[in-house]
Amino acid sequence: MQAPRGTRDFGPDEMARRRALEARMRSVLRTYNYREVQTPTFEDLELFLAKSGPAIRDEIYAFRDKSDRDLALRPELTAPVMRFYFRDLKMAPKPLRLFYHGPCYRYDRPQAGRYREFWQMGCELVGDDRPEAHAELLRLALELFEASGLRRYELRVGHLEILRSLLESVGVPRAEQSPLMRLIDKKELGPLEVELGKRLPREKTDRVLRFFEASNVQDARAFASGKRAADAAAHLDRVLSALATLGGDSSKVRVDPTIARGLEYYTGLVFELDAPDLGAEKQLLGGGEYDLSSVFGQPPVAAAGFALGFDRTLVALERAGHAPQSDDRVDAYVAALEAAALGPVQRAATQLRDRGLRVELESRPLPLKRFLSRASQIRARSAVFVGAKEVQRGVASIKLLETGVQHDAPMDAVGDRVASLLQAK
Ligand code: HAM
Numbered sequence: 276m277q278a279p280r281g282t283r284d285f286g287p288d289e290m291a292r293r294r295a296l297e298a299r300m301r302s303v304l305r306t307y308n309y310r311e312v313q314t315p316t317f318e319d320l321e322l323f324l325a326k327s328g329p330a331i332r333d334e335i336y337a338f339r340d341k342s343d344r345d346l347a348l349r350p351e352l353t354a355p356v357m358r359f360y361f362r363d364l365k366m367a368p369k370p371l372r373l374f375y376h377g378p379c380y381r382y383d384r385p386q387a388g389r390y391r392e393f394w395q396m397g398c399e400l401v402g403d404d405r406p407e408a409h410a411e412l413l414r415l416a417l418e419l420f421e422a423s424g425l426r427r428y429e430l431r432v433g434h435l436e437i438l439r440s441l442l443e444s445v446g447v448p449r450a451e452q453s454p455l456m457r458l459i460d461k462k463e464l465g466p467l468e469v470e471l472g473k474r475l476p477r478e479k480t481d482r483v484l485r486f487f488e489a490s491n492v493q494d495a496r497a498f499a500s501g502k503r504a505a506d507a508a509a510h511l512d513r514v515l516s517a518l519a520t521l522g523g524d525s526s527k528v529r530v531d532p533t534i535a536r537g538l539e540y541y542t543g544l545v546f547e548l549d550a551p552d553l554g555a556e557k558q559l560l561g562g563g564e565y566d567l568s569s570v571f572g573q574p575p576v577a578a579a580g581f582a583l584g585f586d587r588t589l590v591a592l593e594r595a596g597h598a599p600q601s602d603d604r605v606d607a608y609v610a611a612l613e614a615a616a617l618g619p620v621q622r623a624a625t626q627l628r629d630r631g632l633r634v635e636l637e638s639r640p641l642p643l644k645r646f647l648s649r650a651s652q653i654r655a656r657s658a659v660f661v662g663a664k665e666v667q668r669g670v671a672s673i674k675l676l677e678t679g680v681q682h683d684a685p686m687d688a689v690g691d692r693v694a695s696l697l698q699a700k
Pocket of ligand 1: 350352381390391392394395397558560562580585586
């Protein structure tokens with residue numbers, strides 16, 4: 276039997292690489308004082324239907340439990356975290372900086388970099404909507420990728436109010452914009468032209484299509500009139516200038532006023548990060564300002580955040596030849612060469628473990644040749660063994676596998692000796 280379509284098993288080497296990347300990212304999140312939260316992997320179906328857009332219904336793993344509750348495996352974590360916030364964290368001092376790392380489920384068509392079970396690492400910033408706060412969020416997104424070791428990626432930043440004001444100004448009221456926003460999100464300009472053409476005169480359709488060539492705040496602003504668009508452009512300007520002050524590689528940042536995002540809870544600043552080398556599934560991260568308060572019948576609260584596709588990031592790193600390295604080797608492989616030595620090697624293994632070393636203890640006596648061949652097979656850093664000669668002399672033999680050099684140590688000092696030999700290397 277195989278794992279279900281779109282899911283994967285991860286072996287020890289792969290897990291070590293995943294954990295190595297996760298550790299790097301966690302240490303970046305820590306330097307920004309984001310603190311981890313965890314929510315359930317399944318939620319009431321309603322939570323995701325309310326504001327994630329109709330497309331989510333087809334993409335979701337929904338089921339009914341034995342008590343007839345309609346539930347869904349979470350396709351993302353922003354709605355769950357905001358449910359948690361409105362239920363339990365509302366009184367916490369703000370701004371609140373939260374992060375998560377966990378599995379998500381979408382009924383997507385599986386292909387390289389796209390799975391039905393995948394991991395997101397993401398952040399939510401609640402209670403601060405100043406451009407300076409948004410700039411810091413973008414800086415954090417960039418820094419997570421810097422820390423990952425990926426070299427080629429691009430962060431595109433836009434603002435939904437510019438796009439929405441433009442559509443409104445050509446005659447598409449906000450309440451009717453969703454289908455167009457979906458086409459814009461998928462960059463399906465052909466179908467967009469057809470849809471616009473059904474309701475607008477040619478010159479207005481052209482105006483919208485020309486907008487897709489705007490690549491800076493000024494160009495974009497020229498397309499959208501009105502206060503909301505002007506405020507949005509000013510906000511975007513300030514975000515970019517604060518981001519420049521916070522540092523990082525500005526050549527990786529580009530204004531893209533045509534970002535529409537697929538989920539319907541976004542309200543203002545939006546951004547996406549792509550790895551151009553990945554082809555179709557190149558989007559590694561997405562996020563922006565959003566409002567989910569109405570789902571919970573609560574007054575609005577400033578909120579913005581992003582999530583990165585952890586698996587996709589690993590695919591990008593592997594393709595670029597920068598897969599995270601982890602020194603996931605056993606420090607000492609320990610065995611008795613005969614039955615009389617079993618007790619001494621068991622005590623030696625405990626000494627080694629008490630010093631924090633990683634130890635694999637052989638449960639039965641082995642001939643020296645077999646022992647050493649297995650030591651190199653499992654890529655042990657050292658092989659510690661006790662045979663008849665060693666029992667007589669009250670010592671253990673320690674062989675360092677990289678150099679082949681062999682040492683003896685009194686039985687009660689094996690732990691210290693192995694620890695210092697491994698450290699000295
Ligand atoms: P999203 O763009 O739907 O945003 O997903 C974020 C990232 O998850 C994507 O950029 C992609 O890398 C990864 N991803 C999505 N679907 C799959 C899949 N089937 N297989 C592998 N990776 C995938 C959100 O989910 C928002 N909640 C982000 C956010 C947080 N906005 C505000 N706060």
